[in-house]
Amino acid sequence: MDSSNYRNEINQMLDSLPEEELRKVFWFVNVTLGKHLYNKNLLDKGVVILELIEEAKEIIDLWDRAFAKNISDEIKKEIHYHQYKWHIFSYKKKECLEGEAARDAFDILTKNELYVMYQNSPDIVFEYKKAKDVVSANFDSEQDIYIFDKSFKWTYVHTHESMCGPYFYKK
Structure with a gap:
């Protein structure tokens, strides 16, 4: 099916929904669009995104x-x-940089390969390759996301709380 057929079918489905159900559809589409734009931004920077499922638990434990x-x-x-986890x-409980200082510390790092995990997704970790152009602002739309180097020497955390973080910790 080509995209115009999808669009027509989606419009027909939307037309048949009662008004109160459209709110649910709106928020689902909004989240989907946000994820698409987040990934597109990274891909446009040349980042290669790999999903690590089998290794996820071990990386999170590390x-x-x-x-x-x-x-x-x-x-x-x-x-x-x-x-x-960012409650530390x-x-x-751990001395770290916060706010703009955390952003600045992350932005000046030399980055190539990163791990990325989300608080509420314990079954998957992402590996970002060719991540040299990734900056803190790339994660502003994300919630409870942990970015860290593959040698576990530093971590950058963007939370869901506007008054908490972001945080940057380096050993």
């Missing part, structure tokens, strides 16, 4: 060990680490 290894299980429970920064 992030935990690299950036939260000195934080006790008791403190992790107190700061709700399981809910948001917002609760000041």
